[in-house]
Amino acid sequence: xxxxxxxxxxxDLKKTYILGKVPVNALxxxxxxxxxxxxxxxxxxxxxxxxxxxxxxxxxDKPTEGKVFIDGVDVSTLNDNQLADLRRSIGFxxxxxxxxPRLNAIGNVELPMAxxxxxxxxxxxxxxxxxxxxxxxxxxxxxxAELSGGERQRVAIARALANNPRFLLMDEPTGNIDSKxxxxxxxxxxxxxxxxxxxxxxxxxxQQLASQATRIVKMLDGSIIKEIGQx
Amino acid sequence: MKVGDVFSYAFGAIRxxxxxxxxxTLGVVIGIAAIVALLSISQGLQVTxxxxxxxxxxxxxLIVSPGSGGGIFSGVGGGVGGSxxxxxxxxxxxxIINEIxxxxxxxxxxxxxxxxxxxxxxxxxxxxxxxxxxxxxxxGSTFVAESGEIVPNPDNGTVVVGKRIxxxxxxxxxxCNVDDVVEIVWTNTxxxxxxxxxxxxxxxxxxxxxxGLSLTGPSDFAVYIPISQAQSLFGTDECDRIxxxxxxxxxATIKAVSEAIEENDAFSGQVSVRSSTAVLNTISSVxxxxxxxxxxxxxxxxxxxxxxxMNIMIxxxxxxxxxxxxxxxxxxxxxxxxxxxxxxAVIIGLLGATFGIGLGWVLANVAATIFTGGGFAVAxxxxxxxxxxAITPVxxxxxxxxxxxxxxxxxxxxAIYPAWRASKLKPVEALRYE
Numbered sequence: 001x002x003x004x005x006x007x008x009x010x011x012d013l014k015k016t017y018i019l020g021k022v023p024v025n026a027l028x029x030x031x032x033x034x035x036x037x038x039x040x041x042x043x044x045x046x047x048x049x050x051x052x053x054x055x056x057x058x059x060x061d062k063p064t065e066g067k068v069f070i071d072g073v074d075v076s077t078l079n080d081n082q083l084a085d086l087r088r089s090i091g092f093x094x095x096x097x098x099x100x101p102r103l104n105a106i107g108n109v110e111l112p113m114a115x116x117x118x119x120x121x122x123x124x125x126x127x128x129x130x131x132x133x134x135x136x137x138x139x140x141x142x143x144x145a146e147l148s149g150g151e152r153q154r155v156a157i158a159r160a161l162a163n164n165p166r167f168l169l170m171d172e173p174t175g176n177i178d179s180k181x182x183x184x185x186x187x188x189x190x191x192x193x194x195x196x197x198x199x200x201x202x203x204x205x206x207q208q209l210a211s212q213a214t215r216i217v218k219m220l221d222g223s224i225i226k227e228i229g230q231x
Numbered sequence: 232m233k234v235g236d237v238f239s240y241a242f243g244a245i246r247x248x249x250x251x252x253x254x255x256t257l258g259v260v261i262g263i264a265a266i267v268a269l270l271s272i273s274q275g276l277q278v279t280x281x282x283x284x285x286x287x288x289x290x291x292x293l294i295v296s297p298g299s300g301g302g303i304f305s306g307v308g309g310g311v312g313g314s315x316x317x318x319x320x321x322x323x324x325x326x327i328i329n330e331i332x333x334x335x336x337x338x339x340x341x342x343x344x345x346x347x348x349x350x351x352x353x354x355x356x357x358x359x360x361x362x363x364x365x366x367x368x369x370x371g372s373t374f375v376a377e378s379g380e381i382v383p384n385p386d387n388g389t390v391v392v393g394k395r396i397x398x399x400x401x402x403x404x405x406x407c408n409v410d411d412v413v414e415i416v417w418t419n420t421x422x423x424x425x426x427x428x429x430x431x432x433x434x435x436x437x438x439x440x441x442x443g444l445s446l447t448g449p450s451d452f453a454v455y456i457p458i459s460q461a462q463s464l465f466g467t468d469e470c471d472r473i474x475x476x477x478x479x480x481x482x483a484t485i486k487a488v489s490e491a492i493e494e495n496d497a498f499s500g501q502v503s504v505r506s507s508t509a510v511l512n513t514i515s516s517v518x519x520x521x522x523x524x525x526x527x528x529x530x531x532x533x534x535x536x537x538x539x540x541m542n543i544m545i546x547x548x549x550x551x552x553x554x555x556x557x558x559x560x561x562x563x564x565x566x567x568x569x570x571x572x573x574x575x576a577v578i579i580g581l582l583g584a585t586f587g588i589g590l591g592w593v594l595a596n597v598a599a600t601i602f603t604g605g606g607f608a609v610a611x612x613x614x615x616x617x618x619x620x621a622i623t624p625v626x627x628x629x630x631x632x633x634x635x636x637x638x639x640x641x642x643x644x645x646a647i648y649p650a651w652r653a654s655k656l657k658p659v660e661a662l663r664y665e
Binding site: 055058060061080081084085087088089090092094099100102111112114115117159163 | 553554657
């Protein structure tokens with residue numbers, strides 16, 4: 001039997017920051033595999049290194065030691081331009097939404113497609129579909145400041161899906177919204193995973209939220225301490 | 232990312248900060264306006280002055296004046312500058328010059344500033360002694376009578392006057408006319424005490440209007456007396472200059488004749504020869520220097536604008552660090568980030584240059600109107616005799632394109648550093664930036 005290449009794999013991943021003059025070991029040798037179709041929650045308290053891990057997987061930062069493979073490709077071998085190309089195939093959802101304030105909802109969703117060089121009509125059509133998927137068809141022309149936290153996060157999810165990514169990277173996606181809206185957002189995320197087959201890697205410090213995922217790994221002090229198996 | 236999308240993104244960023252972008256653009260507008268206004272006025276002035284000089288110009292003439300260095304405006308008042316020496320040209324030197332190859336003829340010119348009195352009015356002007364016959368031959372198109380007649384070898388006691396001597400105020404109030412008797416009063420300052428010599432003459436002819444400043448030829452502002460009369464009135468055989476008519480006006484002839492005169496033994500290298508064309512060239516080169524100087528001053532204001540652009544972009548870069556992080560997380564390449572920032576500078580430069588050229592052109596025209604209407608005049612001689620002329624600012628395609636290009640270039644050059652810094656931001660650090 002031939003095993004499929006994991007969509008994400010890390011091998012003995014280490015990251016050391018120098019804070020002031022003190023070296024801080026944010027990651028101390030993380031080995032992780034994410035298969036296509038997974039909904040993985042990385043659970044851990046603040047400072048456990050989960051955000052650092054997410055940045056490595058998202059090719060936003062470089063490890064001090066060890067390797068990250070995306071679809072079998074060693075990220076450390078890629079140059080600046082290739083990294084940018086890689087990031088286009090990853091959907092980021094941030095805790096603080098990170099929408100461009102001066103662009104309206106549809107403008108924000110169109111942006112990754114514009115970056116990819118897609119034509120105006122094509123990206124407009126796709127953005128409308130995505131906003132419909134996240135239930136924001138009526139709010140397309142609103143700017144982020146005119147949207148609620150939950151709505152902003154939906155826009156962010158729609159934006160993350162814009163370039164049909166290999167996987168979604170979610171950094172505390174409900175960390176900044178009320179519990180009722182959080183529930184709706186999680187419903188949307190689950191639906192994307194179950195119905196659309198989108199691979200999701202989500203980091204959270206919330207046990208309950210993590211329990212929505214199909215896999216949970218627990219992190220503490222820069223290491224994975226426990227994997228709560230396949231649900 | 233497509234070029235159109237890059238520009239539209241950059242334009243969106245500018246529109247978000249209208250006041251700031253407006254003030255930044257204003258810097259470029261002022262710089263470009265200064266360049267356009269100063270240069271179009273100075274080019275207009277050059278055109279005006281050149282035109283003035285060209286009227287009454289004979290390009291087949293050379294001017295011989297004493298002094299080896301020679302001055303630029305050797306036709307006026309016996310020359311400006313030139314190395315001082317005891318050497319003098321005398322009236323009979325024309326015989327030596329006439330023997331040189333390619334010389335058609337030559338006329339000695341004696342010129343003195345005198346008071347001319349007609350009725351109860353007196354003006355100070357140049358009285359020029361020339362051989363009417365030869366002078367007419369040299370300046371066939373300008374030394375022409377409008378009224379009266381230029382008699383080749385007139386009796387003593389007759390003069391020819393320039394148009395502006397006859398009608399100095401251009402309003403019909405005639406200072407003197409044909410057959411009027413005027414008195415020329417010359418003060419001999421070489422004797423102690425200075426003594427006045429008075430010479431009553433009849434106006435035989437009034438010249439046609441020549442126009443212009445007539446630096447080297449007949450002038451609207453002079454009184455012409457026969458050379459022999461000038462010699463006896465001023466008590467000298469020394470002349471201020473000798474005007475030489477040459478067979479050809481090509482550069483080779485001009486050069487050959489000039490050298491032949493300058494190196495003639497009789498003058499022992501103590502004269503300088505200048506062609507009318509050379510005078511024009513000198514003026515043109517003086518203007519080039521002035522324009523370079525003015526452009527330099529104006530360019531400084533544009534550089535200040537450039538520093539303003541850089542300053543604003545660095546501030547903007549800090550404010551937009553997070554945005555750059557987002558763009559990079561969405562997969563934007565570093566060079567696209569660079570292009571976005573450069574595009575913002577291009578838009579500012581484009582707007583600044585466009586409005587700057589418009590404003591500069593308006594300012595140039597306003598200034599030209601003020602100069603002209605406000606009596607921007609060149610006084611020749613003392614008294615009422617003056618010639619006012621209008622300046623029309625000139626906006627050449629070179630100036631237009633130059634100003635446009637310079638405006639954009641300065642904007643872009645000063646944006647390169649901030650844009651480069653923006654493009655080099657690390658996505659993870661930029662996203663973390665508060």
